Amino acid sequence: MTGLTAPPALDARALRRGLQKTYAKIALFPDRIHHIHHGKMLAEQLGYTTAELAGVPEAALSSFCGAARPFALGAASAGDTVLDIGCGSGTDLLIAARQVGPTGRAIGVDFCEEMAKTAEEAARVAKLNTVEIRRGEATALPADDESVDVVIANGVINHLCPDKHAALAEAYRVLRPGGRLLLADMAVGIAMPPEVRAIVDLWTT
Amino acid sequence: MAELTETMRQVGFVDVCTGIPVDVLAGAKGEPPARQFEPVGIAVAARKGASGGER
Numbered sequence: 001m002t003g004l005t006a007p008p009a010l011d012a013r014a015l016r017r018g019l020q021k022t023y024a025k026i027a028l029f030p031d032r033i034h035h036i037h038h039g040k041m042l043a044e045q046l047g048y049t050t051a052e053l054a055g056v057p058e059a060a061l062s063s064f065c066g067a068a069r070p071f072a073l074g075a076a077s078a079g080d081t082v083l084d085i086g087c088g089s090g091t092d093l094l095i096a097a098r099q100v101g102p103t104g105r106a107i108g109v110d111f112c113e114e115m116a117k118t119a120e121e122a123a124r125v126a127k128l129n130t131v132e133i134r135r136g137e138a139t140a141l142p143a144d145d146e147s148v149d150v151v152i153a154n155g156v157i158n159h160l161c162p163d164k165h166a167a168l169a170e171a172y173r174v175l176r177p178g179g180r181l182l183l184a185d186m187a188v189g190i191a192m193p194p195e196v197r198a199i200v201d202l203w204t205t
Numbered sequence: 206m207a208e209l210t211e212t213m214r215q216v217g218f219v220d221v222c223t224g225i226p227v228d229v230l231a232g233a234k235g236e237p238p239a240r241q242f243e244p245v246g247i248a249v250a251a252r253k254g255a256s257g258g259e260r
Contacts (some may be wrong), residue, residue, distance in 0.1 A: 037230065038259065063238050066246075067229050067246040068248050069247030072224045073224050073249070074250050154215070164212055166213050168212055168218070169216050175253040177253055178252065178253060178254070183248065186229055186244050186245070186246055187244065190242045
């Protein structure tokens with residue numbers, strides 16, 4: 001989705017409900033065919049390494065949704081606190097948890113309860129007790145100011161957030177000075193007109 | 206993506222850089238209608254200035 005703020009005609013509440021429903025279905029029924037490409041094959045196509053995916057439980061990987069590989073331009077360091085905006089089923093979050101090690105923290109934020117529960121279960125299976133999942137929104141992150149070393153997000157800010165400026169401002173707020181933002185997202189070569197972007201189904205299916 | 210990276214700079218991020226585009230649609234059920242907008246997946250990295258206000 002291009003366009004940095006929501007078009008006036010977009011029903012934000014309907015969009016939120018639609019996104020929650022779409023991602024809940026993927027979390028609950030990952031083996032079904034969905035409109036959105038997902039799963040291990042997608043992760044491999046996007047360039048995730050075998051070593052990265054080896055540490056991710058099947059429950060998380062089968063529901064993985066993403067637009068690219070956020071670690072293509074950097075990684076978290078040992079001891080870092082990482083926050084994953086829209087962590088979904090937890091693939092990127094668990095990869096980050098292994099990067100930061102036992103002295104770091106990996107905090108996932110998602111507004112889809114089914115995806116959040118999948119991520120929690122995946123962290124338990126992976127025995128990563130530095131992982132914490134919080135329910136929340138990209139534009140109102142449940143994290144203190146300047147409390148995070150690295151913010152990651154995959155297929156969330158440019159692709160799904162109607163107000164990208166607000167989401168980026170929140171990422172900036174929670175990052176410590178010198179902290180890094182590692183995004184992976186979808187971009188379009190041909191801009192969508194506002195009347196097209198205002199169609200909720202286009203964002204959710 | 207230029208629009209997003211420009212907004213990142215407006216928010217205060219520095220050292221904004223982008224990675225190599227990848228095909229994000231291959232095999233997706235929603236590929237045919239989406240393909241007309243030429244979507245790609247891309248990594249973007251940036252940093253919050255050391256002072257917190259560096260632009």
